[in-house]
Amino acid sequence: RKEVEQDPGPFNVPEGATVAFNCTYSNSASQSFFWYRQDCRKEPKLLMSVYSSGNEDGRFTAQLNRASQYISLLIRDSKLSDSATYLCVVISYNQGGKLIFGQGTELSVKP
């Protein structure tokens, strides 16, 4: 079993749709959580950190449930420019700060 697992993709949605990505992690020592975005043939870029209290950045909302070891990302009013692969990422402090990536979920927003 992978340490970080995400919904299989791809997600194909129309513009304006709301889309939710789910992610689970297996290492209870995981301490920090992130969503990264990766465009085709580009490097991953940090989208947002994820906190237990939940956090929102414009159309993006991230949630963390430590008890269930579950992370989510909600994108509202999706835009064509949101098309990318979304990577769920955790850091476990007992692993020295290295990022553990999920396999990514591809999102394609259509006109």
Added chain:
Amino acid sequence: GAGVSQSPSNKVTEKGKDVELRCDPISGHTALYWYRQSLGQGLEFLIYFQGNSAPDKSGLPSDRFSAERTGGSVSTLTIQRTQQEDSAVYLCASSARAQETQYFGPGTRLLVL
């Protein structure tokens, strides 16, 4: 300031040759990481440097892979006797300190023929 830079952008080599990949982290960042992304695969951790501490090499797939970081700044990832399965994008990232936000370079696309 400048972000993480990597060179070369692309590298084509023949099976059995050695290759060196370079990473220039963001100035002042003490932590430097190497990752690999193979076609259709996720990103996997290779090696991590933090300050003057011994590197965490736990992700290196074989003893053909090695890395060094000179002067706490530039890092070089070396792959000896390359194999076709080494073909991948090699990504470098740096952070101000361990467990802080990591910023990625554009990667080196390696193709082993």
